Amino acid sequence: MMTKSIQVPLNQKNIILIGFMGAGKTTIGQLLAEKLGREFLDADQEIERRHGMPVTEIFKSMGEPVFRQMEKEYLVELCRTSREKVVSLGGGSFMQDEIRNACLDSGIVYHLDLDWESWLKRFEALIDTRPILQSKSLEEVRALFDSRKLIYADNHYTVAVDQLSPEEIAENMARQIREGRERE
Ligand SMILES: Nc1ncnc2c1ncn2[C@@H]1O[C@H](COP(=O)(O)OP(=O)(O)OP(=O)(O)O)[C@@H](O)[C@H]1O
Numbered sequence: 001m002m003t004k005s006i007q008v009p010l011n012q013k014n015i016i017l018i019g020f021m022g023a024g025k026t027t028i029g030q031l032l033a034e035k036l037g038r039e040f041l042d043a044d045q046e047i048e049r050r051h052g053m054p055v056t057e058i059f060k061s062m063g064e065p066v067f068r069q070m071e072k073e074y075l076v077e078l079c080r081t082s083r084e085k086v087v088s089l090g091g092g093s094f095m096q097d098e099i100r101n102a103c104l105d106s107g108i109v110y111h112l113d114l115d116w117e118s119w120l121k122r123f124e125a126l127i128d129t130r131p132i133l134q135s136k137s138l139e140e141v142r143a144l145f146d147s148r149k150l151i152y153a154d155n156h157y158t159v160a161v162d163q164l165s166p167e168e169i170a171e172n173m174a175r176q177i178r179e180g181r182e183r184e
């Protein structure tokens with residue numbers, strides 16, 4: 001099915017953060033929204049609020065396909081109706097064509113990119129709250145990391161997040177966005 005292109009003026013576009021689990025989308029998105037004076041929305045947190053349970057519980061009691069459907073409904077509608085927000089996606093959101101197309105079409109998409117070695121240092125902090133990691137061997141997680149990187153490559157800007165703190169990354173992004181606005 002052909003989806004209609006969403007025409008949004010550049011300065012009203014949502015800033016959308018994508019990237020692998022633990023890249024820092026939620027942490028950096030929150031900081032960036034504060035710096036830009038924009039409202040912050042996090043896909044996982046909004047789904048948890050709407051459905052009254054943590055993502056891990058949704059996976060356990062209803063299964064991943066139900067979660068993916070919730071994710072799609074929430075994000076496609078958000079792209080259609082919301083403006084001037086900072087939006088952090090879940091790590092798997094961008095794998096769905098409809099979500100990816102809606103985000104690229106209506107928003108400015110930033111890929112928070114980190115290498116495998118840096119990501120491994122965060123693994124322990126993630127495992128309890130990321131059901132996708134719980135059922136996989138490290139080799140399988142690595143394969144997922146590599147395959148998803150190819151999909152995240154479809155973005156407007158890539159930001160390396162290996163070497164800097166969330167505060168520094170958010171500050172750099174905010175500066176770039178403000179400078180871009182001045183040139184418009
Ligand atoms: N630049 C950074 N340097 C060091 N630690 C970081 C950095 N960014 C995030 N973290 C830490 O990594 C963990 C995961 O961060 P966060 O929850 O923001 O990731 P996420 O991309 O939103 O993940 P998910 O896709 O699962 O929602 C947190 O403990 C956070 O404090």
Ligand SMILES: O=C(O)C1=C[C@@H](O)[C@@H](O)[C@H](O)C1
Binds near residue numbers: 055089129
């Ligand atoms: O990478 C993923 O597939 C996921 C990442 C998290 O943000 C959550 O959306 C959920 O745990 C699935």
Ligand SMILES: [Mg+2]
Binds near residue numbers: 027044
């Ligand atoms: Mg997150």
